Amino acid sequence: MRSCISLLLTISPGSTGNSSTTISSSNSERSASPSESPSSGGQATSNGGSNLVGSSTAVPSNPQPSQDVSTSIANKAKIQSALLTDSNGVMVTGPCNEIFQVFFVPNIFINVQTDKNTVEMGNKFKSLSNSITLKTFEYSKNECAGGKTFKFVALIQENKLTLKWKVYDAPNQNKTTDDMADIKRYIIRNVLSPFTAIQVHTVLKHNDEVIMESKNYSISKAVPEKCNFIASECFLHGSIFIEKCYKCTLKAKNIDANDECYNYVQKLTSVSTEGNAVTQAADDNTNEVELTESINNILDLIYKVDVNNNKELVKMEEMDNTLIGELMKYCKLLKQEDVSGTLENHELANHVETCSNLTKLLEKHNEEKKSSLLYKLKNPAICMKYAENWITNKTGLVLPNLSYKNNENKIQLQTTKVSETSSVNQNNIKDTFNDGIDGVIDLEAVEQDNKQSYYFTDSMFCNDEYCDRWKDKNTCISKIEAQDQGNCATSWIFASKLHLETIRCMKGYEHASSSALYVANCANKEAKDKCHVGSNPLEFLKIIDENKFLPLEVNLPYSYAKVGNACPNPQNHWTNLWANVELLDSKDEPNSLGAKGYTAYESDKFKGNMDAFIGIIKKEILLKGSVIAYVKTKNAMGYDLNGKKVLSLCGDKHPDHAVNITGYGNYINSKGEKKSYWIVRNSWGKYWGDEGNFMVDMHGPEQCEHNFMHSVVMFNIDMPLTNVNKKKEAELYNYYLKTSPDFYSNLYFNSLSAEKANDLNNKNVITANSVIYGSDNSASGTQPGVGVAPGVGVAPGVGVAPGVGVAPGVGVSSNTGGPGAEVGTNGSQGSEIEKAVPDSTSPVNNKKIVHILKLIKDDHVKWNLIKYKNKDSINEDHDCSRSYSPKEGKYEYCVKLCDDKWNDCKDEELPGNCLSKFDTANECFFCYV
Structure with missing residues (x-):
């Protein structure tokens, strides 16, 4: 489960913050100019206005947090970025051997691997190019290695993408000019819409922390402010599915269906049943309702608290009559509900055998949430006398009688090349080297391929990685x-x-x-x-x-x-x-x-x-x-x-x-x-x-x-292609990057070099089910020498938000602190709730994983910090700890309600609105979940 730490305060010079939803200030993250010298800037300024226009109720904002988490978390970032002054690109600086990603929303994705001096480019995650070296000349000295630092600039002017790459050998050795940097230029064809934002995603491994940072430099002002406010809140609260969060908020605030904000999302695709969610149980099969209640009771009874206040499973000899009776009732109900034939064709277990089967399952699922266990405990095998025989009749494969036709040992012919009908076209970036142009990025090529072959599904959810x-x-x-x-x-x-x-x-x-x-x-x-x-x-x-x-x-x-x-x-x-x-x-x-x-x-x-x-x-x-x-x-x-x-x-x-x-x-x-x-x-x-x-x-x-x-x-x-046209993507995704749960986990995975991954071997921080997590002993703070090359300075009058770190050499306002800049964990939003099942005590489960999200627009920064409670949350498509309550002391209630009722709502188009139906006292807000 993830613990959301409230960071969203309104900061003005000398203020201590309030319950609004933003940190606002001038900042050097919107500062780089290829032609300006470093210059420190002005002071933080206020940017209020948390109310949704057209609604009498403000979009929920986090309460003021306490001040026991240092803003040094944000300052630990190795890689720094800044928007170019003309808002046509971004500059990124940092130590070599790091990986980061840049998105020109909504069209172009750039993956930079500084350890290899290469980039991959494509249309979002579609058809990434083969790795392109950033070195323009054979004898270029711009080659990353340990101890060195880099500067990377990507900018778009009209239909040209320019990449600039410079490597510095050591601190203070940054005397160079742009003509000493390696430069690549690409023609962009078939741009359907101008880029509206630039996102930069980075990862830092620091001691016992993994810090991910996602920055969204908002450029376009086409979205009405009241609509953009809703979308930005969804982004800052870590919502993976921004469109779903956005629609949920519109419905939660009873915004008229004809309001212009609905123009940025797709219409609901089906008639939702969420309005009947709270009464649905009454219409369900009585046995099904009783079975769910019985499982709930068993999960409450089968754990005890040890001397260290940790939960553990009760032993067989410790079962009391209440638990024994509940186990017998559970199996009786499960047999009545079973349609698989398991308990009809196998002998029913007694309470001892049921407890044994159940204990084995719970031990293997000791990190599961209660909502998940409520599902798993409906497996009829738990009530079998001999559960190991459950799969005996559940297989059913007999190999066909086929033989090879003298075509062996030719595996290289058909494994590395994608067929002509593939939706992954490796030729979308073509080397031309004419008139100073290094290649062509055709944003339409993939779509044309798909019209001739297979229907394309979103590459944020399925790609080569x-x-x-x-x-x-x-x-x-x-x-x-x-x-x-x-x-x-x-x-x-x-x-x-x-x-x-x-x-x-x-x-x-x-x-x-x-x-x-x-x-x-x-x-x-x-x-x-x-x-x-x-x-x-x-x-x-x-x-x-x-x-x-x-x-x-x-x-x-x-x-x-x-x-x-x-x-x-x-x-x-x-x-x-x-x-x-x-x-x-x-x-x-x-x-x-x-x-x-x-x-x-x-x-x-x-x-x-x-x-x-x-x-x-x-x-x-x-x-x-x-x-x-x-x-x-x-x-x-x-x-x-x-x-x-x-x-x-x-x-x-x-x-x-x-x-x-x-x-x-x-x-x-x-x-x-x-x-x-x-x-x-x-x-x-x-x-x-x-x-x-x-x-x-x-x-x-x-x-x-x-x-x-x-x-x-x-x-x-x-099979003929359907004549039904592919659904058009929601307009909202022209302004905010569409992500997936695996996007962030894969970002972390790719940030680990093989050497770093192997260094984790002796630290006991990884388990086989830890899909993405680990850390190394990277030094905190910014690496020495991660400066900005001469000619890449800071726009005059630009300051920095409290806690927003910048590379040495980038001018910032000296007035960036103040009491309001402190960040807390002990507010009602940051408190933790007791899980229905015990947490594992392995080190990996205690690993701190922090996600910093920043929205930079018009020289102001809004940002939020999310702490992941355990290693699995980052890869999940929902997290009940993102629940919110405007009432003091109700946060834990909201999280528990979300967990308890998630199975009732998870298949709804807007689960957040469904969950709110169970909140009869109207004390919770679930759209960020």
Whole structure:
């Protein structure tokens, strides 16, 4: 859980702050000018006005915090940035061996790797260029190395992007002119809209702190002030989905639907049920309500407090009659609700066995929030007498009988180059070297490719570095729910149908769940074998292609108990998802097993070159949304698997189960090594793993004979593109960068050099499930010599906001302190609440992760500081600790209410408004969550 520390005060000279929502002052972050000398500037000035125009109620602002957190947090930043005087670019300075990112919103993304003297550029995260060296000449001395510092300038004038790069050998050796810097110039084509803001993202590792900083230099004034105020508050409070936060605030404040502020967001896509959320429970199945209450009671009873005031699980002999009775009631209710066949086909556990099963699960999920545990404890396996047998009938893979066709040992031919239909075009930056121009950035090229091939999904959620489309709640793929094959060996069907459904999504269709029961019952098998004898995706294709039909799930809903019936005749009102779809002939790709419509790659064929195998999978996920994978479940996948931890697993020569790989990401393992993982969707229901998903290290342990992914499979089909036009992005994202939960975690991951990551090995700060966290012993403060080269000075009259650090050589106002500049943690917003489950005491969970967000506009700075309570919060798509209450002492109540009711609201289009329905006393504000 993340603890939000209130930092948003209005500062004027000599003031002590109030309950408004901004820090405002002149600042040197909007200061760099290629032609001006350093000059100190004026004093801080006030910038009040927290009320939303058109509303009688102000947008909630944080209360005045206490003053026990030093603004030195902000001064620790190694990398400093400043907006150029003409507002056409940004200057960044800092020590070498750092990585930072610059966005010209909404069009251009620049990733700078100073340790390699290179940049990558592209349209947002789409089609990044191959690394381009910043050195213009072979004998240039501008090459970063340890102990050196750099200056980087990026500016856009008309249709030209200019990059300037200068490296300094040591402090005070900055006598240079622009002609001694390396300069690159690029023509920008097909700019659909002018850039409206510049964002700079950096990361600092300092002792026990990880400090991320995100600066938004606002340039455009096109957005009305009352609307921009709402958006800026969402940005400063760390909201990942700014559009959702913005719409939530408009609704929470009852802004008229015809107000101009609604022009900057998309209309609600569906009729929300949130208005009935508070009474929904009364309409639900009585057993379901009682089951939830029983789980709540168990979570309260199964923990005790030790002498150190820490929570721990009760031992078997410590169970009292109340807990025993609740466990018996729980299993009775769970059996009544179970539709998977688990408790119908397996013996029910007694209270001792249930407690044992439950304890094993809770020990593996000791960092989960209560809202998550309320989900996981609905897994019927917990009430099985022999829970280890839960997966016995839940596999269902038989490998197809295919052979290789003399096409082995040619893996290099098809792994590094993306096909012509790929949405990742590597040629968008072309070297021309004519008339002093180093290349061309074509912002339309990717979109043209997508019109000819696959439907494009947002690159902030899926790109070459990371991919998790489940988190992009507005997309087709995110609408695909976790399925439960029940007590049948039908994983081959569910993995196949999900792969087909993601292909449809990538072709631009809305999600339509296909009928697994139709495929199961149309298999050419004896009735008794349809449930208990497995098969493979090749048979899935054969069944639907021979029948030329695949109905919707709503036409023929799945139930394990109905598997074994006759193949149904299609009804007139049924929808055919296989209409106008054809299987393509196999191309016999190197190292592949092929058949019509089907291509498989076995990982064993890539021993010694697993990067090629990984490249194939990534390419297919980018194009088709998923691949099918064959795995072995024994000793790897049980009822109590923790899907939030990256598992490092060995495979087997004989797989027995089919799953889907739907994405990938990066993490640091327990040895401090930079590693990558697959996101895998299973078909054992939403109460298993992480809502049906789990994560697996791409390579697995070194001693493994086989990779966990025995094979990966993809369908090759000719499916027409939909005629439905792609939804236009919300206008708001032309002014504020659209981000994703993985954006910030990947920013931190990329900031670690291999050496830094390995240095963490002996510090016990990383665990295998720590996807992004760690630290090093970097010195605090600004590195000596991180100055501004002559000619890159500060605009006259520009000061600096309290706590905003700048590089030496940048002039700042001497009057930047004052009591109001202190930052606090003990205000009602910064207090912590007791979790429903105990925190792990491992050092990584105590690692301080701070996110500083700054909004710079018209020589004023608004900024906020967010502290992450544990290592997982940064990567989540919501955080209840961002709840707010205007009433003293109610913050903890609001956070608890959010946690308790999150499951009721998480699927709503605007969860914040849904949560407010449970706040009958109107004491909380949830839009920032």
